[in-house]
Every structure is written in structure tokens, then in C-alpha cells.
Amino acid sequence: MSFAFSAKPLRTLRLKSLQDMPDFSNVIPPHIRKLVETDQSKPLKQSRSAAKPIALNLNENPFGPSPLALKALKSAIEEVHRYPEIHALDLHEEIAAFHGVQPEQVLITAGATEFLCIIARVLLASGLNAVTSARSFIVYKLATQVTEGKLIEVRTRDNGYDLDAIGAAINADTRIVFISNPNNPTGTLLTAEEIDLFAKTLPDHVLLVLDEAYGDFAAAFAKQRHVNYSHALDYVRADRNIIILKTFSKAHGLAGLRVGYGIGPARLISVFAQARSIFSVSSVAQAAALAALHDAAHIRTAAQNNSEQADVVSSALERLGYEIPITWANFIFCDVGTNAAGFAESLQSHGVVVQPLGMWGAPNAIRISIGTPEQNHLFLKAFEAVVQSVRS
Structure with missing residues (x-):
């Protein structure tokens, strides 16, 4: 089959004034038009x-990035004409070894926020919902709204999570429970024992997303205050429905490079990996994160x-x-x-x-x-x- 092309010139669309410009807003889905504008936007x-x-x-870390990360970044910048390694293999393997899990249980993303958006995009649709607490990380709401899903926000207790109320809010249409631990923005903590008791009550159709972006600070406080912070990695090893989110943006001081990751059962990680953007983590970000990981x-x-x-x-x-x-x-x-x-x-x-x-x-x-x-x-x-x- 061949195609014949007309030699006639294309007709030019002429508008009399700005008032004649077509209104594009009517093709934008209503749930997108309702998105909340964040202060960061x-x-x-x-x-x-x-x-x-x-x-x-x-x-952010007021002391900036690790000196080791800066050195690695400066070296990697000479290769920015090359595309980054698509799976961030070196960083991927080092993160897995650092946490004592298998490489197939790790997914690296452009900050933990990208992983949050991936989870919502994969699991939510119109009529489905996620559950979290009021006064929790604003991205849970934004990620949910983009999918046409619904975010159920339950009351807080002592400026933190009321796990009983969250459990009561879960229904047949719930697919995700978001928990920020420590909670952003209130700074409160759920102990390892509290998370254990709650996780045991979750039905099989619900994924627990445990956001440990501030885990390095919480672990230090927990040691001083003699509290058990987290052993969520045990849930991963037991093949439970959980994703643990980590980031290089906070204690590691690499917020501007956008590197985060999630740890979970391989059967879940493999699904979320299919929805990740290609080349989302730059080569310099990978190099800096690899160096920062080991700068204790x-x-x-x-x-x-x-x-x-x-x-x-x-x-x-x-x-x-x-x-x-x-x-x-x-x-x-x-x-x-x-x-x-x-x-x-x-x-x-x-x-x-x-x-x-x-x-x-x-x-x-x-x-x-x-x-x-x-x-x-x-x-x-x-x-x-x-x-x-x-x-x-």
C-alpha cells in the first residue's frame, strides 16, 4: 500500500483575538482540574x-551532601553525555547488600515521591481508595488524586496515627495504607511493636506503604530513648504485602539529585518496575548516592x-x-x-x-x-x- 500526499499548502488557522483561542481546559479530566496546588509548586x-x-x-540536611558524594558527583559529571544505566545496577546491588535483602527486592526511583506515584498509579483507579491519617505527607493525597482514586484521611491521635481508626476505615475497595514513620509534618513515631500489631490486621488485598524517609533520624533518637523503631525488613523477608520507602534527600543531603528507593517482596517490586519512568535517575545522582550510602x-x-x-x-x-x-x-x-x-x-x-x-x-x-x-x-x-x- 502506498500513500499519496497532496501538494496543497496547509490551511492556516487565523484567530481574530485572544478571545478566539480554543479553551483547552474542557479536555482536561475533572479529577486533574481539582488537583491541589502545593506550596512547593x-x-x-x-x-x-x-x-x-x-x-x-x-x-534538608543543613550540612549538605557527603564529601564522598561530592567527589563521586564531580567525577561522574564528565560522562553526562551518556545516558544513565537504566536499572542503576551498581547502586541497586549496593542498596540490597546494605539492607541484607535480594537485588530483586529493591527498586530505585527519582526520589521516594516517584515510587509513591507509581504505587498509586498501579493500584488505584476510580472507585478504589487509599487510607492514611490527616496531617500526613501531602504527596499521598496528590498521588491518589491523579489516579481518580480516593484518599480516606482518618482523625489523628496525639498528632500522630490512630491505627485503630485507620483499620476501621479499610473496606473492600481499599488497596493502600500510607504510613509516614516518623510522620511528616508532626514528627511523631509509631514503634516497631505498634506497626507489628497493625500489620497483622491488614487484609490480603491491601498494601502497606511504610514511608521511612526520616528513618536515619528516628533510628538515632530511638537508640537514645531506648525505643524499638523499625524491623519492617522482616516483613519483606516474610513476603508480606509491604513496601518500605527510603530516600537520599534527607540525612544523606542529596535532595537536589532526586534519588530514593523502595524495598519489598520481589513479586511486588517487579510489577512496580514496569511503571517506572525510563532513565528517571541520572548518572550523577546514581554515582553520588552510591558514595553517600557508605558514608556513615x-x-x-x-x-x-x-x-x-x-x-x-x-x-x-x-x-x-x-x-x-x-x-x-x-x-x-x-x-x-x-x-x-x-x-x-x-x-x-x-x-x-x-x-x-x-x-x-x-x-x-x-x-x-x-x-x-x-x-x-x-x-x-x-x-x-x-x-x-x-x-x-
């Missing part, structure tokens, strides 16, 4: 009083600073009359007793950026990342100034 308004504000809003000293430094400075900041805020939940992560949850967005804007005018939590269902609360001692000192100085203004 908006550009940061730069304070005129500070050329570079102190960023305490995204829970850098993690210890970050965790030690976090433990010490979390106490400093929490105590200072409590002296000002605020009730601060004990944190197990690298941030603090603070109910400021007034509109958080306005409070955060006032802090920004003093050169400090924090995260208001209106979108998390806490309109009077902010999340404060733990910085260096100097950053925390400047934050507390700015906080006191704003409080005096609010109370006067």
Missing part, C-alpha cells in the same frame, strides 16, 4: 531584607546535630509558651495559635522560611526544619520578634 517569594533566606521549610560518618554528624539542636529549639519554643510534640525527625511541629500562613510570612520578612501547614489540615501550625546551631539561633531570634509583634 509556587515560586518562593524572596525577602528584600535577606539576599538568601535561611531555608527551614523542606527538611556523615550520617552520624547529621543525626547528632539534629538530636542536640531539636532539643535546643524545642526548649526555646516551650519557654515562649508553645507546646511542642517530641520529634523523631529533623523538624518540629509548632501550633502558633494564629494563622500560620501570615506567621510564616512575617518570619520570612526576617529572613527565615518555614512551612505553614494549612494544606495539611493544620491552619495554625508551622513545620520548622532543624538547621545548624547558627541557623537555629537566627530562627529563634526571628521567631521571638514575630511573637512579640503578634502578642502586642
Whole structure:
């Protein structure tokens, strides 16, 4: 069969004015039009009083990346004209060995957020649902909405997860339970024993997604406080319906490179791998993450600073009359007793950026990342100034 092409010129579409432009919004599915705009999707308004504000809003490592990661990154950058290894094999094998699991039980993604979106895309559709707690990681809601699935958010208990309420909310249409441990943004923890009891109650059609993005900080706190944090890897080895999410964005200090991973039974990982984007993790990100994985000293430094400075900041805020939940992560949850967005804007005018939590269902609360001692000192100085203004 052959095709004949007309030599006639294409007709040009001429519009009289901008009002004649076609409205594309009518072809966008309604569930996409309803998506929540996150604070992170908006550009940061730069304070005129500070050329570079102190960023305490995204829970980053204030000491930056591992020196070993920087060295590996600089070496790898010479090969950026090459596509990255599609399966990140070297990093893949090292992560598996690091956690004592098999390589086929690991999937590397562009941050843990990509894995969250993959899970929702694979398991959810119109009429199906996921369950989590109110005041939990906002991406659970965003990932669910894109699929036309429904997110059931149950009440919190003591600023954390009410596992009994979550269990009661599960129904025949539930496919996922999202648990952030420690919880973002409240910093609360579920112990290994609490997770054990809850996991045993889950029906076979439900996947438990255990988000341990802040696990390095929680493990350090747990050791100090004599608490069992997590042995979720035992669930993977027992072939339970679980995915454990990890990231290089927090304690490892590689947030800008976007590397995360999930660990789970091979039968689940193989399914989610089919929905992953090709080449989603760059070659420089793979190289930096591989080096950072084994820099235990850098993690210890970050965790030690976090433990010490979390106490400093929490105590200072409590002296000002605020009730601060004990944190197990690298941030603090603070109910400021007034509109958080306005409070955060006032802090920004003093050169400090924090995260208001209106979108998390806490309109009077902010999340404060733990910085260096100097950053925390400047934050507390700015906080006191704003409080005096609010109370006067």
C-alpha cells in the first residue's frame, strides 16, 4: 500500500483575538482540574531584607551532601553525555547488600515521591481508595488524586496515627495504607511493636506503604530513648504485602539529585518496575548516592546535630509558651495559635522560611526544619520578634 500526499499548502488557522483561542481546559479530566496546588509548586517569594533566606521549610540536611558524594558527583559529571544505566545496577546491588535483602527486592526511583506515584498509579483507579491519617505527607493525597482514586484521611491521635481508626476505615475497595514513620509534618513515631500489631490486621488485598524517609533520624533518637523503631525488613523477608520507602534527600543531603528507593517482596517490586519512568535517575545522582550510602560518618554528624539542636529549639519554643510534640525527625511541629500562613510570612520578612501547614489540615501550625546551631539561633531570634509583634 502506498500513500499519496497532496501538494496543497496547509490551511492556516487565523484567530481574530485572544478571545478566539480554543479553551483547552474542557479536555482536561475533572479529577486533574481539582488537583491541589502545593506550596512547593509556587515560586518562593524572596525577602528584600535577606539576599538568601535561611531555608527551614523542606527538611534538608543543613550540612549538605557527603564529601564522598561530592567527589563521586564531580567525577561522574564528565560522562553526562551518556545516558544513565537504566536499572542503576551498581547502586541497586549496593542498596540490597546494605539492607541484607535480594537485588530483586529493591527498586530505585527519582526520589521516594516517584515510587509513591507509581504505587498509586498501579493500584488505584476510580472507585478504589487509599487510607492514611490527616496531617500526613501531602504527596499521598496528590498521588491518589491523579489516579481518580480516593484518599480516606482518618482523625489523628496525639498528632500522630490512630491505627485503630485507620483499620476501621479499610473496606473492600481499599488497596493502600500510607504510613509516614516518623510522620511528616508532626514528627511523631509509631514503634516497631505498634506497626507489628497493625500489620497483622491488614487484609490480603491491601498494601502497606511504610514511608521511612526520616528513618536515619528516628533510628538515632530511638537508640537514645531506648525505643524499638523499625524491623519492617522482616516483613519483606516474610513476603508480606509491604513496601518500605527510603530516600537520599534527607540525612544523606542529596535532595537536589532526586534519588530514593523502595524495598519489598520481589513479586511486588517487579510489577512496580514496569511503571517506572525510563532513565528517571541520572548518572550523577546514581554515582553520588552510591558514595553517600557508605558514608556513615556523615550520617552520624547529621543525626547528632539534629538530636542536640531539636532539643535546643524545642526548649526555646516551650519557654515562649508553645507546646511542642517530641520529634523523631529533623523538624518540629509548632501550633502558633494564629494563622500560620501570615506567621510564616512575617518570619520570612526576617529572613527565615518555614512551612505553614494549612494544606495539611493544620491552619495554625508551622513545620520548622532543624538547621545548624547558627541557623537555629537566627530562627529563634526571628521567631521571638514575630511573637512579640503578634502578642502586642
